[in-house]
Amino acid sequence: MSDDPISNDLRQAALVSKAWPYEEARKLLKRYPRGKTAKDGALAPVLFETGYGPSGLPHIGTFNEVQRTTMVRHAYEELTGAPTRLVAFSDDMDGLRKVPDNVPNQEMLAQHLGKPLTQVPDPFEKYESFAHHNNAMLCAFLDRYGFDYEFVSSTEMYRGGQFDEALKGVLRAYQAIMDIMLPTLRKERQLTYSPVLPVSPKSGIVLQVPVEVIDADAGLVRFVDQGETIEQSILSGGAKLQWKVDWAMRWVALGVDYEMAGKDLIDSVTQSSKIARALGARPPEGFNYEMFLDEKGEKISKSKGNGLSIEQWLTYGSEESLAFYIYREPKAAKSLHIGVIPRAVDDYEQFRASYATQAIDKRLGNPVHHVHGGKVSQDSLPVTFGLLLNLVGVMGADATEAQVWAYLRNYAPGASAEDYPRLAGLVRNALAFNRDFIAPTLKRRPPSENEAMALRELDAQIAASPDDATAEDIQNIVYEIGKDPHYGFEQLRDWFKALYETLLGAEQGPRMGSFIALYGIENSRKLIAQALDAVPAG
Known part of the structure; x- marks a missing residue:
């Protein structure tokens, strides 16, 4: 949480702002009109959570939740000045269900299917387990961005006993949870479903078997493992819970107040919320965002590896542009591939350049306010x-x-x-x-006869331009040539398109005045000469 004082003007503007982080933060304000209090009556931090399944390599879709949740967290702090915490929770006690397509040593991984991810060897041979490897990658990136978060491992919570009281609560509410879940399952799945997944004492696999509660207060259950009936405590790592039950138990055990989720988890949020109420708690606030899609319009998957990696974006675009892209329209499906990066960079810079001169209500709706947590420097770039x-x-x-x-x-x-x-x-x-x-795709086409005439005129006019000609001066020359009916362009955009395709080898391009000023008049004349040399003889 920021220690900076929050101005009354900012708070008042935030109370009515339509920017989605403030709309989300106001849900928490309604939940805790006088602040969140602990059992001893002291002011307690509002707890934000993001979840991560370390069964595959982290990608931008994984990172997206931490970024967006941080934006809501900051908005809540601006509204209230109240303390907050952010937990990045890794479900690394989950069993490995399938071998990801984008990792080495796949045959080795296949031998450990069903085991908790923290018990699966690291295919990259760098860390204690596959989960430790992927958790480290996630934390390294969050640290790089300077996020204020607490990393929490499911395995450590289960095995360390921190979930024991909540697990006992699950056993006490076992039938109520079954009544919530069974109607949502296929008939054949109903026959074997159990909210509790014991860890086999024989194979170490997280078992999907029916379970009978023996003693809820002691955490004892009975199940069959490889033909043998076993009584085992589910406490301190003896079991984990089915996904939707696990999510609800975590909310209860940690006291989570806010967690968002993808649109594909709407049903999970609904069922987990019912289970949280059965456990005697209030489910967290939150909303469902739309999913990122790859260039084919398919959902991005960790196991398929069909999305952008974090490092790919940072190779071709800035860190701020990534956060900016994640901020925009969270409830609209968006493509996430290499081709979106250039536009994201320039859109970010445009919003950043306008921030300093905006009134406070406009600033709060400006994406860069949320990208930078309200601390936006006033520097600008000379070129796009x-x-x-x-x-x-x-x-x-x-x-x-x-x-x-x-x-x-x-x-x-x-x-x-x-x-x-x-x-x-x-x-x-x-x-x-x-x-x-x-570079691998650029291909300049020869200009047509009328385009060649226009290019010769452009060459002559920029050659005659004074040394102190500005980008705007040159742009005016380009405009006037394109509007001259002598050169036969039906619309001005036809002239621009011709410039891009004959000089730059691309279908789209910049303001040509800015480009010529940047590239230099002499170099630009050489480009024109090369284009004219390509005109077929006769």
């Missing part, structure tokens, strides 16, 4: 990321950072990586994006 991509596109796959900065100084005299550290990061992103995705 899209313009950078066009620049490195014409420079070729072998372009270097030093060469890019030389061009940038045409546009912003004296510009350096030291003066523009964020731009320095985007230069590296642009070079990587160009190398891997733009």
